[in-house]
Amino acid sequence: MNATLTFGNTTAGKIAVVGLGPGEPRFLTPQASAALEEAEALYGYMPYLERVPVREGQQRFASDNREELARAGAALAHAAAGAKVAMVSGGDPGVFAMAAAVIEAIETGPAEWRALDLTIVPGITAMLAVAARAGAPLGHDFCAVSLSDNLKPWEIIETRLRLAAQAGFAMAFYNPVSKARPHQLDRAFEVLREELAGTVPVIFGRAVGRPDERMRLVPLTNARGHMADMATCIIVGSPETRIVERPGLPALVYTPRRAGDA
Amino acid sequence: MNATLTFGNTTAGKIAVVGLGPGEPRFLTPQASAALEEAEALYGYMPYLERVPVREGQQRFASDNREELARAGAALAHAAAGAKVAMVSGGDPGVFAMAAAVIEAIETGPAEWRALDLTIVPGITAMLAVAARAGAPLGHDFCAVSLSDNLKPWEIIETRLRLAAQAGFAMAFYNPVSKARPHQLDRAFEVLREELAGTVPVIFGRAVGRPDERMRLVPLTNARGHMADMATCIIVGSPETRIVERPGLPALVYTPRRAGDA
Known part of the structure; x- marks a missing residue:
């Protein structure tokens, strides 16, 4: 090679x-x-x-x-x-x-x-651009999951979300919604709310760097499917992900390099 | 934002x-x-x-x-x-x-x-460069995990590897070894062999695109810690990852966009 x-x-x-x-x-x-x-x-x-x-x-x-x-x-x-x-x-x-x-x-x-x-x-790839715009939410262990069930059963997706939450991964979601699948992202957030605290930060990033860029930060408890479209990449923090407020500037979201008791 | x-x-x-x-x-x-x-x-x-x-x-x-x-x-x-x-x-x-x-x-x-x-x-990031050189091993759901226990307990790493394997994720490993941690990568492969078939492809990628580039492809059953150094990024396939042999060329490794019975 x-x-x-x-x-x-x-x-x-x-x-x-x-x-x-x-x-x-x-x-x-x-x-x-x-x-x-x-x-x-x-x-x-x-x-x-x-x-x-x-x-x-x-x-x-x-x-x-x-x-x-x-x-x-x-x-x-x-x-x-x-x-x-x-x-x-x-x-x-x-x-x-x-x-x-x-x-x-x-x-x-x-x-x-x-x-x-x-x-x-x-x-x-989209998650790196969205993460860079938001801070460093993928700064420690994370996973990337396609929410499209065109090519895999929805049950596999739910299982993967639960296991990823239990593993403590931050998560990036690709293909979060489409016209044929308007409700599945809401279901994904429901699954995650069963596994994670409602305070976990969720970032919706779209068209990073373009004139129509849209970035939105909400706690998991408030995350809803209508906040995304086909071109959105979503990043869900891990339980360790933190928010740093800045006066007059967007908050920074980051996942520390340190995990557990180390 | x-x-x-x-x-x-x-x-x-x-x-x-x-x-x-x-x-x-x-x-x-x-x-x-x-x-x-x-x-x-x-x-x-x-x-x-x-x-x-x-x-x-x-x-x-x-x-x-x-x-x-x-x-x-x-x-x-x-x-x-x-x-x-x-x-x-x-x-x-x-x-x-x-x-x-x-x-x-x-x-x-x-x-x-x-x-x-x-x-x-x-x-x-390293996993994208290594994946591109090998084919498309991160072509479907995957996770990225640091194997360094400088900043988290090793037990968390083992748990994450098991859950990631159970989820069906391909995996990219960063910081796989260091002088202070020569044996942990072997332990990581042992853990994965308990969860995954020995035929799952493992890619060791180092210095992609540089004169000292090294790429190596082995089945999980043969993956060993000495195959990596600090600058290596390792990609472990999912159970769905496939190898396409090419006469006179390196094999291509890819994870299909399709998973489960969809």
């Missing part, structure tokens, strides 16, 4: 799965910029593609949010034909995003896709 | 806590570059400071790895005197790094520190 093996050793086209971060250019790494610049063809969910500056001669293939596996297959077939392809992904492609879909498509697709020069380009 | 409140509204100096990512310039975001460039004084653990290009007239204050709170206090005092200060942090400052220490110092320090213009600049 060294650079020579991963980046060389094939002439059958290239595919990069590129994390754009939370959306503002200031979060885009030089590696991601270079991968986008180099690509002959860009694939991705329309709102992510729209964030990439147009370059003449570069093809664009936009798709719907729900067609991940089909989109991955189309991009891989294009790369296998010899093209330099970039699949754009919001945040980090490895966190509830396109990298797993691309690799699943490789696993189930034609053998030649396994010979492709594949690079996953990491990015700033 | 909007931009005006957080970035303006004070004249008492500035402090940015800046995530450098895993170490290579290609991971450094434009926001981080700008914060480093703007700073009049840099604070940080020596090996991180050494990654920042020297700029004439910019002061540097290097410190030992174990002096986090003292380092944070010195940087805050400097900022409170009116300077533009950057505290550099490896990876993401909010994940087992300097952001929580800086906010803890603010909480326990003089009231004027609460008036400082504080910005946390997110970065690519």
Whole structure:
């Protein structure tokens, strides 16, 4: 798994799965910029593609949010034909995003896709941007959970929330609501209120760094599903998470590096 | 918690806590570059400071790895005197790094520190870089756990590992070993072998993207503490994590977006 093996050793086209971060250019790494610049063809969910500056001669293939596996297959077939392809992904492609879909498509697709020069380009995932804006709520042990039951039964989600609360993890929630699932986030908060004190801080972060940024801090007892939309990342503190009030400034939320009696 | 409140509204100096990512310039975001460039004084653990290009007239204050709170206090005092200060942090400052220490110092320090213009600049944290190099092992629900018992009792760590395994989380381990704690990682693997199948993939990732990069993939049954050092980030798959073999290329490790019977 060294650079020579991963980046060389094939002439059958290239595919990069590129994390754009939370959306503002200031979060885009030089590696991601270079991968986008180099690509002959860009694939991705329309709102992510729209964030990439147009370059003449570069093809664009936009798709719907729900067609991940089909989109991955189309991009891989294009790369296998010899093209330099970039699949754009919001945040980090490895966190509830396109990298797993691309690799699943490789696993189930034609053998030649396994010979492709594949690079996953990491990015700033939503929870890191929201945490940075709020302080350091993920400063100690934490978990990241998708609340979507499109791809797993809701019972698994409830079990994971309970075990995570019992473990003392702070938690970041991705995909907290959708039009098809308006009530599940309220149920998630109910489950957590059975396991955690009502004073545990909950952060709703949306569109960090963009003009329509919205940050909201409430105690768990007051957390409600209508406070989030599809683009919100939610961070629930651990029992150790603290709030530091600042006169005239937003409070800072942080989880100390110390836990238990140590 | 909007931009005006957080970035303006004070004249008492500035402090940015800046995530450098895993170490290579290609991971450094434009926001981080700008914060480093703007700073009049840099604070940080020596090996991180050494990654920042020297700029004439910019002061540097290097410190030992174990002096986090003292380092944070010195940087805050400097900022409170009116300077533009950057505290550099490896990876993401909010994940087992300097952001929580800086906010803890603010909480326990003089009231004027609460008036400082504080910005946390997110970065690519180690687990995202290691995951990207290996495939998408964090492609579904996962947790991040520090294995250091400097700041929490070892019993809490074992409990968290068991609950995380029962929850079906993939796991990323930070601070897996140190000279003072050579045997605890072996104990952690023992605990996990009691909860998980021996076939679960374990990835040891070190110095991703650097000339001395080392990636290693073993089944849990063969995972041993000596395979890691202080700078290693370890990813343990979930029971759903899969390996895709590639002729002449490293295998890809990914956790499918689908879980349970959905």
